Amino acid sequence: MASSYSAKEEDGHHSGSAGLGGAAIRTRKPDNTAFKQQRLPAWQPILTAGTVLPAFFVIGLIFIPIGIGLYVTSNNIKEIEIDYTGTDMSSPCFNCSQSFSWNSTTPCKCILSFSLDQPFESNVFMYYGLSNFYQNHRRYVKSRDDSQLNGDERSLKEPSKECEPYRVNVKPIAPCGAIANSMFNDTLDLFYLDPNGTKTQIPLIKKGIAWWTDKHVKFRNPPGSNLTAVFIDTAKPVNWHKPVYELDTDPDNNGFINEDFIVWMRTAALPTFRKLYRIIQKKNNQTPTLPRGNYTLEVTYNYPVRSFEGRKRMILSTISWMGGKNPFLGIAYITVGSICFFLGVVLLFIHHKYGNRNNSSDIPS
Amino acid sequence: MGSLLSACGINVKKKKVEEERHLRANDREFNLSFKYANNAIKTSKYNVFTFLPLNLFEQFQRLANAYFVFLLILQLIPQISSLSWFTTVVPLLLVLSITLAKDLSDDITRHKNDNHVNNRKVEVLIDGELKSEKWMNVQVGDIVKLENNEFVTADLLLLSSSEPLNLIYIETAELDGETNLKVKQALTITGDLGNDIQRLAAFSGEVRCEPPNNRLDKFTGTLTVGGETLSLDNDRILLRGCTLRNTEWCFGLVVFGGPDTKLMQNSGKSIFKRTSIDHLMNVLVIFIFGFLAFMCTILSIGNAIWEYQEGNSFIAFLPRADGANASLSAFLTFWSYVIILNTVVPISLYVSVEILRLGNSYFIDWDRKMYHVKSDTPAQARTTTLNEELGQIKYIFSDKTGTLTQNIMTFNRCSINGKSYGEVVDFAGQRVEVTEKTEKVDFSWNSLADPKFYFHDHKLVEAVKLGSPEVQSFFRLLALCHTVMPEEKTEGELFYQAQSPDEGALVTAARNFGFVFRSRTPETISVVEMGVPTTYKLLAVLDFNNVRKRMSVIVRNPEGKLTLYCKGADTIIFERLHPSSTKLMEVTTEHLNEYAGEGLRTLALAYKDLDEDKFEEWRERHHEASTALDDREAKLDAIYEEIEKDLLLLGASAVEDKLQDGVPQTIEQLAKADIKIWVLTGDKQETAENIGYSCNMLREEMKEIFIVAANTAEEVREELVNARKKMSPESGDEPPIQKSRLLGKKSQVLEDEKVDGEYGLVINGHSLAFALQKDMQLELLRTACMCQAVICCRVTPLQKAQVVELVKKNKKAVTLAIGDGANDVSMIKTAHIGVGISGQEGMQAVLSSDFSFAQFRYLQRLLLVHGRWSYLRMCKFLRYFFYKNFTFTFVHFWYGFFCGFSAQTVYDEWFITIYNLMYTALPVIGLSLFDQDVNDRWSFQYPQLYAPGQLNQYFSKMAFARILLHSCYSSLILFFVPWAAMCDTVRDDGKDIADYQSFALLAQTCLLIAVSVQLGLDTYYWTAVNQFFLWGSLSVYFAVTFTMYSNGMYLIFTSSFPFIGTARNSLNQPNVWLTILLTTILCSLPVVAKRFLFIQLKPTINDKVRHKVRQAKAVPLPPPRKFPRRRISTRRSGYAFSHARGYGDLVTSGRFLRIPVKTRPTLFPHSETPVADSTPQTYRTIFEEAQSP
16 A cells, blocks of 8 residues: 655645636646647658559669769779789899898888880879788777877877877887888889880879878977977887988978878778879870880888788779779679669569558458 | 754664654653654655765666766776777766756655645644644644644644544545545543643643554554543544544644654555566666677687787787787777677667657646546556556456446436336337436426436326325335435535445435435434425434345334334345235336346335334344344344344335446457456446446357356366366366576466457356465466456455456466556556546545546557557667667677777767767657557557557567667678778779778768668658658768868867868768768668568558558548447346445444534535536445455
C-alpha cells in the first residue's frame, strides 16, 4: 500500500473542487491543437511499384552515363610512374639505397632513364610517391605543433609535448615532431634527351604546389624580417641537413612557409600515397609540355625507405576535371548503374507475378 | 548543532531505536527531553549546499555515467588517449546537466509543497490560550483544535468533539482511498473536557504508546489521567492525511508529528517498473560490451603483429617511447580502441530514450479523446517510462465494479404479487427498447421524489396510487428494511448514504413511489407514506451476512402491529416461505429468471406478521444470544433462523448494474487485437457471469463456457483437466515449458497451446483458492490461457495479485491490470502496467497506477493507438539508433587495418564529439516522437495491427542481429568506397586530396548523408517538424564544419581546429561529391530493394493496411461500426446481492446517527460541486473492503 508520498497529494482532489466555487470554471480539457492531438499534416510515402521501379530505372539510366564519362576521362589522363627505390641489384639507385646514413655529407646520385610513348599535352604534375609509409599512424599524426608552425613565438621556444622525442635537442627543435623530422628530402631533376643528343633540363616549378590555405593561413614564419635571426635559438630537426631557414633562398618560400615542407606536413590518409613535388608548366599551344621521347631522371638519393620495405616513386601525370588517374569511380558507377537496372527488371518481374498479394484486402480478422 | 545539521539536509541517524513513546499533554519541556520529531515534514532531497555534490554522487552511481568517467580517465593517459578529452566531456556534461536540471526542478517543487504544508495554520493551545501556529511548529504533546473540513495536522489522540457521544467523522480518502466517512470516538474522560480552554490547558494526561510505525489500522497505547490508566486503540486516533467532516470542532493531543506520522511512515518508495525493452536493452548493452571487447582484441592483436613486423623497422621515422615493445603497444592500443569504439554504447541513447518516452507520455496526457467531460478528467501518464509496453499487452486483468460497471444501480423491474412491472410495451403489446426518448414516469405528485430517478412503466405508479395493498407493502418493505443513512440538509432534499449501491437504489425507488424514508434513530424509522408522515418503531435488525444472504427488520407500526420484513436472495427466501405462497412463488420465479437473463441483480421480498407474545419470548432469547460471550454469531444466526420462517412472498425487485459506456465495444476491439481479458471480481459467480455476458466477454458463439466450482482440490484439478482436454484433446499431461538460461537467471516460460474455437472459463473464489496452490498453479494457467475470456469470482485483493503474478511469471507476456478501488491496488502494482480509473471516488488505485483515465473504454485508445505508436516509435528509435552508431563505429574498425592499428580516428574529433549530440540527435527524436504507420482511426479499424507488439516483432535479438549486419555492410561501403576513390587521386589542380584530413571529411560526410537517408527510409510520417529536423541537421553539419575549418577559428584556437581549409579545398571537388552520391546510393538501394521485395512477397499486416490507407485516401473511411445492443437469448438464472455484513449494529447502536444541527453550513461538501449535481446520485459502498475478506 505504500505509495510515494507527495505533500501536495494530501490536498487531494479537494483543492481542485475549491476552485470550482469561482465564476470561471477552468476545465482540464486538453487543447485541441494538431500537435497535441497528433494530427500534424504529414506526407506518408510508401514503397509502391509506382515509385520504386521507376526509381531503380532512373538511377540506372543516370549512373551508367556518368560512369562511362568518368571512365573515359580517367583513361585519357596520361600518367607514368617510375620506381627508383633501388632495391633491385640492376637498378641504378641500388648503390645509393644500400649505402645510406643520415649523416653522410656527400649526396648519393643516381640516374634513371625512361621514355614517353605519347606526348603529355597539358600541364604536367610531378609527384613523389611513397609506399608502406605510415603517415597516418596515430603517434606520427600527433607529432607536430601547429602553433609553432603558425609562427607562435612561445611555441617556438617551447614546443608542444606532442613533439616528443623530437622536441628538444639542446635547443628547442623547429619545426618539431616526427612528421617534420622525416621530411622527404630527395631531389628529383628531369632532363629531356633530344633525339639529336642534347640533354635539356625541364624547368620544374616549385611554387603553387601547396593548398592556398596552408600556405597563407596555417603556416607562418615567426615575426621578424631576418629568418636566420628568428630561428637563432632553435635547433634543426635531427634528420635534416640544413636548418629550416635555409630550405630555400626565396624569402617567400623559406622557413615554415616552404611549400615542399607544407606538402609534407599534410599527412596522408593511407600508407601508400603520392605528394605533389613540382609542376611542369605548358609553354605554348604548339608544343606539348613533355614531347614524346627519352628522358632521364636524376635523383639525389637522401631518403631511406629500405629499412621498412618502403618504395619510392616518381610520377608524371596530367589531370582532368575529376583529378588524377583513378578508374575506380567510373567502374563503380557503371556497375552500380547496371545493378540498378537489373534489379529494376527483377523487381518488375516479381511485382508482375506476385504484386497483387498486397492489393487484395485479405487482412485477416 | 542539531538544527544546523538538519538544515544542511544531513539526517542524523538516531542511535537509539525508539521502543516506546512517552509523552505528557501540555508539557513541552518534558516531551522535548525525548527529542521527538516535530511536525515539520521534509520530502525534498537536497538543499542549496548539498544539491550539487549529492546529485552528482547519485548520478555517477549510474553505470552509464560511471563508464564515461572511466573513459575520461583513460583519455587522460597520454599513451592511451586516442581522442581528446572533450569528446567524452562534452556529452557527459550535457547529460549530467540535463539530469541535474530535471532533479533541481523536481526538488524545487517538493520544497514548495513542503513549505506549503509546513506553513499551514492550526490553532494550538499554548500557555492557556489558543494561538494560531504553523504546522511545522507543532510539537508532540501539544493540544490542537481542528475545525470542520480541516486537514488533520498530525497523528492525534482525540480528546473531545462538538458532537454527541464525543464522536467525530473523518474522511480517509488520502490515506486509504475510501471516501466514506469513518467514525472516531473520544474516551469519555477526555470528552468531558469539551471546549473548555481552561480545563484543556490544565489537562496533563500521560500517553505511553507504540513507537512510530506504518500500520494504519492498528494503535496500542495507554492514557493515564489522574492515576487512572485507560487503554487506547485505533478508534481514538486521528491520522494525518484525514479530513474532518460534519464535525464542528474537535480537540486532539499530538502523539506523532511530521516524519513519525503513519502517513509519512507509509510513504515508502514505490516499486520501480521497467519495460521488457529495458530488459532487452540491458542484455544488448552487455552483449555490446562483449562485442566491443572482441573488436578491441582483434585490433590490438593486429597492432601487436604490425608493431612486430612493420613498427620495428619504421623506428627511423616513428620512434617508440623508451621500453615500449609490441606487446605493451598492443595493450595500450586495446584501451585506445576502447575509447574510440565507445560510441557503440552511446551515452546519449539513455537520454534520448527518456526524452521520447516523456514525449509520448505527454501525448497521452494531451489526448482529448481520452478526456472525460462529465468528471473533467483527462488521461494521465503517471509513469513516464512504460509507454512502449502499452503496445505489447497480451493479458488484461480487470476489476468489475467501478471499472466495467459504473457502480450505479438503477431500479429497473419488479414483480409484485405475480405481476411484472417495468417493461415498456407499445399498443400492440410488443416490448419496446428503452431509449433516451422513452417517456418517463412523472413523479411530480411526490414532493420528496428524487429528480434523478427514472422509471418508464406507468402501470406501477397507477397501482401505487390506486392503493393496491401488495404494491404498497412492497414499497413499505423497501422503505423500512435496509440500513441506509438519510441526510436532509434542507427541508425535502434527501440524500442517502447506503452500504451497497443496490440498497440505495431500492430505497430511492421506494421514495419515488411514495414511501419516503426520511430519518432514523436507533429505535425508530420515520417514513412518509403517500404524503402521510408515519413513524415505525424499530425493534430488531437481523443483519445481512454472506451465509444468511438476507436481512430482516422487525418493526411496530403506529397502530401497534408487529411485522417482520425480509429481503434476500431468492433461493434463501423461497426456502422459508409459507406454503400458501407456493403459487405466487412459481410466477415470481419465472419473472426472476427473466430478470436474471437480462443481467439484472434480483432480490426476493417477503414479510410476516408477528405475534406479540411470541415476539417477546424471541426477543429475550435474542438478547441472551447477543450478549453471549462465546459463539455469539452462530447463536444469533440460529435465533434469526427461528423467526425468519413461514414468510409471505411479496415479490421481487431487479436492479441493473449499469455498464460503463462503450464497455462491450471496447472488449470486442481488444479481443480482436488478440488481447485476453480476465475479469477478477469480488462479486459472486452469477453476477460476474451476467456481467461477462452483457459486456461481451462471454459470447453465445463460444463453443463452451467452463465453470469451475468445486469444493476440494482434487475436484478442482479434475475440472480444470477436463476443460483442457475438451479444448485440446491432444494436449499432454506435461505442461509445455520452455526453459531458458540467460545471464545466470533461470527462466521458465509456459508456451501457448493451440486451441480451435473460442472458450470461456468461470472460476469461483473457493476453487480459485485451491487452484492457486503451488502444485495446481500451472494447471490453472494452462487451462485459463487456452480460453478467450476468464472470469474469477469472489477474489480477494491478494488473490488478484497472485493471479497476475502467476501469468507474469510463467508466461512470456506483458500484463495490464485495470481497477478503480483500494482492493485493486495490489494487482495494479503487480502487473507490468497498472491502470487506475480516475475521476471517481477514491484515489488509492490511481495513486499506485502507471496510467489513469476516467472510463474503461479509453483503454482501447490507450493500447491500440498510443501503446501501438509508442512501441513502434521506440523500436524504430532503437533500431535506427543502433544502426547509426554501429555504422559510425565500424568504419573505425576497418580503418584500423590501414593505419597500423594505431587507433587513429577516421573522423575529425569534433565530428565524433557532436555526431550524437547534434548532427543526428534531433532527426531521430523527431522520428520517434511523431512517427505513425497509420492514423488512429485506421488503428481502430484494424485492431490486428496490435499483434506485432505482442510478438516482439519490431525489436528483438533477431532484429538486433540484423541491424548489426546492416551496419557492417554500410560501414564497409562507407569506408572502402571513399578509400578506393581517393587512392592516388589528386585535386583538379593537381594538389593533394588524399591527405588524412580530406579523407576524414569525406568519410564523415558520406556517413552523415547515408544515415540521414536511412532515417528518411524509416520515416513513415513526414511532418513539417521531421523535415525541419532532418534538413536542419544536415545544414547545421555543413555550417558547423565550414565554421570549424575556417581561418578565424584556427587563428584563435590553433591547436583545437587543425582542419583549417579542408572543407573549402575538398568539398569543391566533383569527385568528392560523386563519391558521396555513390556511397549513399549503395547504402540505401539494398534496403529499398529488400523492403519492396518483402512488401511484394510477404506483406505484413502493417504493409497491407498502409496500402489500403493509400487506396482509401480519396474514399472516406467507413463510418464506425454500430454495435447492436445484445439481447441475451438464453435464460440463465443469476441472483445477485451485493451486500456486506456489519452495518446493522451501527444502525441500532446509534453511532452513525447525527442530531441535526440547524446552523451547520455545510455537511456534504462533495455534493455541492457541479459535477455531483450533474450525475445521477451514486451510493457509496461503506464496507466494500470488508466484503471480500
